Amino acid sequence: MGYSLDDDPARLDSDAIWAFLSEQAYWGRWRDRAAVQRQIDEAWRVVAAYDDESGALVGFARALSDGLATAYLADVYVHPDHRGSGLGVALVDLMIEQGPGRDFRWMLHTLDAHGLYERFGFAPPGPSYLERPARGALTQPTTP
Template structure:
């Protein structure tokens, strides 16, 4: 890890307004997410941040939904635009994977539209049997 970065799983350190702005304004998967929804997601998940050691400013965020025993879903991974290209995403995922390793989870899932190479570095691969998986999407809102 970079000496100028600090990884933390302390939910009290999460800069909630900053994370909400990242996800609701800049991400492709959570655009428009309400702050109350983001806060509820933080409360119900394991949260990880990467911080600039000198300033304490949060540079990246990841959230994991898990039972802590058999399964985890890695989601809401985001690196601040001004911090990209410095290995921040690699350091963040390295920390998350290391934090989850002692749990002995059977699987960790994620969905990504653009970072397959990053996750492959940490052993993520396409589903062996994607036809086995199903989803129940939210109902479509009617006007």
């Protein structure tokens, strides 16, 4: 199977993204469809992976950024039917190393795939990093 990666937001299949995030992702289940669409529309950058044969969107990542020095990586996924082909690495590489934010400070939250992110220099935060967790309905799950 062949794949293509693209950072064109006009090409995104919002239905495919919503289907994965609402049915399979362990994170961000508090969001409704309108919230996910708003996050996609207002993202600093999006990248997606497409199956060359069917054209279907099979992987996705989005980022928030000030466009100058800092970025946050979010909603990274590869559909289970397409895992094991290097798409996760390719998505993160396109987003971080091949994009306009390659020299930025990148952040993310994840309960899994630490090995993937470590390849790109992600590590536990140092002593200068503080975070105020989300409250109430925005609280993230503690297990995948």
